[in-house]
Amino acid sequence: MTAQVRVHADLAFSLTEPAGGETTGTLTADGTEVRIRVDSLDSVATQQLPGLEQVRPLAKSIAEQGLTLVLEGPDGPIISLGAVAPARAQRLLTGSRHIRLGKLGVLAPLLKSARRSRSRGQSLLPPETPWPPMPTVQRRIVRRITTTHHTRGSGRPRLIFVQDSSSWNGQVPREFNLAAERVTIGSGASCDLKLSGLDELHAEILHNEADEYVLVRHGEVTGSFGPSGSAVLRTGARLQMGPWRLAYFREEFADHGRPFGGRSGGEFAYQRPQIDPRTGAIERDGSTGVS
Structure with missing residues (x-):
């Protein structure tokens, strides 16, 4: 009581x-x-x-x-x-x-x-x-897609000459910086990167408006991309040209990739086209070449 x-x-x-x-x-x-x-x-x-x-x-x-x-x-x-x-x-x-x-x-x-x-x-x-549990169960939150695009040409894009472990002499591999908007590769005297055993103009790498580095083939170039046509280069891409093997590298903070900052791949090796929020252009999977 x-x-x-x-x-x-x-x-x-x-x-x-x-x-x-x-x-x-x-x-x-x-x-x-x-x-x-x-x-x-x-x-x-x-x-x-x-x-x-x-x-x-x-x-x-x-x-x-x-x-x-x-x-x-x-x-x-x-x-x-x-x-x-x-x-x-x-x-x-x-x-x-x-x-x-x-x-x-x-x-x-x-x-x-x-x-x-x-x-x-x-x-x-x-x-x-x-x-307190509300942020956990409240799942219908729409967030704007962000991007890791950095300033144009940043991330030190470059080609690295690949060496096998059996032939490596312990020295730092040779590198070629892609500093120009257009870099030509071949055996011709006017090429920016002169390599013996290739066609006079074997290939070129273009820096396009979307801040991507695109391989354009004039001779036979094989590697980690499609068998023909042009291809957007991603960090780790291999290029085989005649007796030469090279790899493309760009720091990942500037290597756009998919989706906006990652490498090409994932999503069962196919990534659906998506819109670049900066330009409104449609960006496609890197393995399909340039749209």
């Missing part, structure tokens, strides 16, 4: 904190409701708030006496303990039917304090998200 205790009080108080802060207020009661009102929350907000595991037994004990204890600030009630009737959502939040929280606007200063607190216990105040 709930005890019926009645309280009558009308007091003013002033509390001086060890750090120098001061809290003033009043304590009034006339029957079963006791109200403690503080004139400012500044000092209260700097204190470490008690955890729910500490407040629940107190709230239950007050309720057993038939009393209600209300703590309020200048803008209204902060929390009520004891013989209260909280909403169902608050009961789920606090784990008690003897705790009723005030309005969020009144709790805001204490919420900030609670987030700064390093207390290991559960906070007396509700979390920022009323229902």
Whole structure:
């Protein structure tokens, strides 16, 4: 049976904190409701708030006496303990039917304090998200496709002369930087990369408007792309031209790939065409050549 205790009080108080802060207020009661009102929350907000595991037994004990204890600030009630009737959502939040929280606007200063607190216990105040699992179950979130496209020509695009382990002499492999917009490869004297044993103009690599490096074949070039036509080069692509074997490399932050920053491949080795958000152009799978 709930005890019926009645309280009558009308007091003013002033509390001086060890750090120098001061809290003033009043304590009034006339029957079963006791109200403690503080004139400012500044000092209260700097204190470490008690955890729910500490407040629940107190709230239950007050309720057993038939009393209600209300703590309020200048803008209204902060929390009520004891013989209260909280909403169902608050009961789920606090784990008690003897705790009723005030309005969020009144709790805001204490919420900030609670987030700064390093207390290991559960906070007396509700979390920022009323229902924490919501971001997990709320799956219909549309996010804009991003891109790792970097500045034009960045990522040091280059050809590396491939050597077998049996013939490698321990020296760093020879490299040729693709610094020009058009690089010609062949045995001709006018070629940018002159290699004996090839046609006079065997192949060329073009730097196109989409900041891609495209292989254009004039002689036979085999490797990790289609058997004929032009092909967009991706990091790791192999090029076999006569007796020469080369590999194309570009730092991955600038090697566009698919989708926007990755290498060609995945999605069962076929990637559906998609729109480049920068230009509106349709980008196709790198293995199918240039669209």
